[in-house]
Amino acid sequence: MLRMLRKIARTGVVTEAPPDSPGPVLESVGERLCATLVRRFAGCLAIRQVDAGSCNGCELEIQALNNPFYAIERFGVHFVASPRHADLLLVTGPVSRHMEAALRATYEAMPEPRLVIAVGDCGADGGEFGVSYASCGAVANVLPVDGVIRGCPPDPMQLTLGLLEVLRKATRGQA
Amino acid sequence: MSAGAPPGAVPASSDAFAWLADFLDTCRRENLLVEEIAAGGLAPARLVRLDPEDWGAFARVAAGAGLRWCAVWGEHRDARIEISACLEHGGGYLLARTAVLVRTPVLPSHTPHYPAADRPERHLQDLLGVAFSDHPDTRRWVRHQAWSEQEFPLRTDFPLYGHPSDETPPDADYPFLRAHGTGVHEIPVGPVHAGIIEPGHFRFQAVGEAVLNLEERLGYTHKGIEKLAEGRDAQGLARLAARVSGDSTVAHAWAACMAMERAAGCEVPARALAVRAILAERERIANHLGDVGAICNDVGFAFAWYQFSRLRELWQRDNARVFGHRLLRGAVVPGGTAADVCAREAAELARGAVGLGDELDQLVPILEENASLQDRLVGTGVLAAGPAVHLGVLGCVARAGGIDRDVRRDTPYAPYDRLTVRVPVCTEGDVAARVRVRLEEIRVALELQGWLLDALPGGPVCRPWGVAPEGAEGLGIVEGWRGETLAYVRFGARGAVRRYYPRDPSRLNWPALEVLIGGNIVPDFPVCNKSVNGSYSGHDL
Structure with a gap:
């Protein structure tokens, strides 16, 4: 136990923007995200993530949003287990035909108003897999999509920025 | 990091196939027609050709000789479907190859001798239309509802786009194994899981909290x-x-x-x-x-x-x-x-x-x-x-x-x-x-x-x-x-x-x-x- 406490103390808080990262630093993006959430979502955004057929690369980077460097929960963003609790559906693709019905059912289970973001190049346009006997391609071919975060896969910073952008666009004009 | 011993020379794997001659002899004693042919680019693996009717017996002899089963795949080539299975022993990989006619695509199964072959053979059955005659489980595997039982996506006459319907129905009637008895209950999980993970279905039969049986149903992320x-x-x-x-x-x-x-x-x-x-x-x-x-x-x-x-x-x-x-x-x-x-x-x-x-x-x-x-x-x-x-x-x-x-x-x-x-x-x-x-x-x-x-x-x-x-x-x-x-x-x-x-x-x-x-x-x-x-x-x- 002592050893563990010592390790925790020695590690300190790593949650911060990497100082040498190009472009906007995570903290300021996060603060803007947080402000948007406070204004539009009572400070809290619940995300249901669905892998609709991805190679699992996008999942690895979405999981990384919860590691102590990005710690996206501090901005009010939570990943939830049930679509019933979700404001936003984060879908990685391409949408395989075998996942089509499950994806639709997940979307239908969400309360309105609901947002959908397609993640990754495959979610955006089918990517390397396109449309075939097995794949519906882009998420937009199956569900109405409010925004797209491209990348193969997008890294956690791109995901955070993309999320902010979509939320701002989707809620523009609302009080 | 390099403080340890410098990279040493590993003995060459020249004896990786020391068992092969004996094994082929055993096959021949069992009256199997096995012929070793040039492996070409498949090397360092070795290649043998078999009659389709000997395919199952070959697996029996191979399992008896302690060979490990690795993979099976097939390819539609004109009037035939060529099937290759990969096995390994002592570090040497052996490819066995046979062919069936597209008109009569039936082949004995490896599964009775190698449980590992179960789902890979069903994958082949769903995508190429090869029937494995004595396979213990003939249910579909990678096929859900995106193509029909009579269609085989890896056949050359099947177009990449296939013949999809506007909306692919859920695979609702897959015949899962059932457990019966007092106190047995079933827990279906997925394909959409609670966390940020990939999709698949798990069917648990449990008594109280103890798992009696788990059956996986995969294929949801099949992208062709x-x-x-x-x-x-x-x-x-x-x-x-x-x-x-x-x-x-x-x-x-x-x-x-x-x-x-x-x-x-x-x-x-x-x-x-x-x-x-x-x-x-x-x-x-x-x-x-x-x-x-x-x-x-x-x-x-x-x-x-x-x-x-x-x-x-x-x-x-x-x-x-x-x-x-x-x-x-x-x-x-x-x-x-x-x-x-x-x-x-x-x-x-x-x-x-x-x-x-x-x-x-x-x-x-x-x-x-x-x-x-x-x-x-x-x-x-x-x-x-x-x-x-x-x-x-x-x-x-x-x-x-x-x-x-x-x-x-x-x-x-x-x-x-x-x-x-x-x-x-x-x-x-x-x-x-x-x-x-x-x-x-x-x-x-x-x-x-x-x-x-x-x-x-x-x-x-x-x-x-x-x-x-x-x-x-x-x-x-x-x-x-x-x-x-x-x-x-x-x-x-x-x-x-x-x-x-x-x-x-x-x-x-x-x-x-x-x-x-x-x-x-x-x-x-x-x-x-x-x-x-x-x-x-x-x-x-």
């Missing part, structure tokens, strides 16, 4: 990878291979490129091979770090999850700085690598390795001494050596259950042929053993990376890619972080790929989860599942 490969050029196939399973992008790209390079007779520069191995070891480390953290998290030990996800993040940032991609995607290309390591970057990677080693020195004892963590991991999800061998289980799952096997050591490919690869093995076969093996494999990978960085050969990292001869075929086999990762490639006209089959280790490891969960409680399923961590995408293709 084998069909999509047809007609691609070498670079296009490497891009596709890098997306078979996102967490194994190096392993699959390397296996596919190795297959193409062997087919085309392309000699890869020594420096590129060293860089590939560095990439593969870095992929192994990243995945083991992530999984060890996630396993601890699944039993509520958040400390380890935060620490290990922190280490994984640092590791991935080094990947991005040096190789331009956090998951190392796009680095392995036909003829070599797209990425190189300069002296400054080599020093940076070496520093990162020292840092990680120090962190592990602090963290591993904490994990080992934490009674409440060990209480949840020791004795949980036991896969005994018997069933592990029976199912042909691979990678760290096999090594945690006493199976001492690693392609890097047993069938060494460059640059591992000049390195000493330590292979950590445990015998308990439980989740705790899988964690121990993974942690030790990180150490070995750090050691290997150190040696590789210290002795990086000079020269280019890529050779220009030519056009592979029509009909040329190759087999690539590497040890990915999940285990033996195999790729078969055959070229058609003008250097275009005619057939690509990637065999992810998950294909053989998924059935092990059904076995090792037996008798455990339902709430321990997540930790058991994570300790194996099969790839859905790599399995479903």
Whole structure:
């Protein structure tokens, strides 16, 4: 136990923007995200993530949003287990035909108003897999999509920025 | 990092086929028509041709002789469907090949002798329309409702787009096994799971909290990878291979490129091979770090999850700085690598390795001494050596259950042929053993990376890619972080790929989860599942 406490103390808080990262630093993006959430979502955004057929690369980077460097929960963003609790559906693709019905059912289970973001190049346009006997391609071919975060896969910073952008666009004009 | 012994010369695997002559004699004594033919680009594997009616008996003799079953795939060629099965013994890979007519595509099954062949044969049945006459389970596997029972996507007359309906219905009537009796209840889970993970369906039959039976239903992420490969050029196939399973992008790209390079007779520069191995070891480390953290998290030990996800993040940032991609995607290309390591970057990677080693020195004892963590991991999800061998289980799952096997050591490919690869093995076969093996494999990978960085050969990292001869075929086999990762490639006209089959280790490891969960409680399923961590995408293709 002592050893563990010592390790925790020695590690300190790593949650911060990497100082040498190009472009906007995570903290300021996060603060803007947080402000948007406070204004539009009572400070809290619940995300249901669905892998609709991805190679699992996008999942690895979405999981990384919860590691102590990005710690996206501090901005009010939570990943939830049930679509019933979700404001936003984060879908990685391409949408395989075998996942089509499950994806639709997940979307239908969400309360309105609901947002959908397609993640990754495959979610955006089918990517390397396109449309075939097995794949519906882009998420937009199956569900109405409010925004797209491209990348193969997008890294956690791109995901955070993309999320902010979509939320701002989707809620523009609302009080 | 390179403080250990310098890379020693590993004995050449010249005796990898010492058993083959005896084995073929045994086949002939059993009146099987077996003929060894030139392996061409399939070398160092050896190739035998069989009559289709002898296919099942061959598997019986092979199982009796202790050969391990690895893979089966097929290809529609004019009026015939050619079937190839890959087996291994003593480090030597043997390909058995036969053909059936498209009009009468019936073949005896390997499954009665090799349970590992069960789902791979059903995969072939669904995609190529081969009926395995004495297969114990004729249910569909990779096919859900996206194409009909009479359609076979890998036949040449099936168009890539297929004949989809406007909306694909759910696969609602799959005949799961049923359990009956007082107190038995059924828990269906998925395909959409609670966490940020891939989709698949699990059907539990439980009595109280104890799992009586688990049946997996996979195929949800089937994206038609084998069909999509047809007609691609070498670079296009490497891009596709890098997306078979996102967490194994190096392993699959390397296996596919190795297959193409062997087919085309392309000699890869020594420096590129060293860089590939560095990439593969870095992929192994990243995945083991992530999984060890996630396993601890699944039993509520958040400390380890935060620490290990922190280490994984640092590791991935080094990947991005040096190789331009956090998951190392796009680095392995036909003829070599797209990425190189300069002296400054080599020093940076070496520093990162020292840092990680120090962190592990602090963290591993904490994990080992934490009674409440060990209480949840020791004795949980036991896969005994018997069933592990029976199912042909691979990678760290096999090594945690006493199976001492690693392609890097047993069938060494460059640059591992000049390195000493330590292979950590445990015998308990439980989740705790899988964690121990993974942690030790990180150490070995750090050691290997150190040696590789210290002795990086000079020269280019890529050779220009030519056009592979029509009909040329190759087999690539590497040890990915999940285990033996195999790729078969055959070229058609003008250097275009005619057939690509990637065999992810998950294909053989998924059935092990059904076995090792037996008798455990339902709430321990997540930790058991994570300790194996099969790839859905790599399995479903």
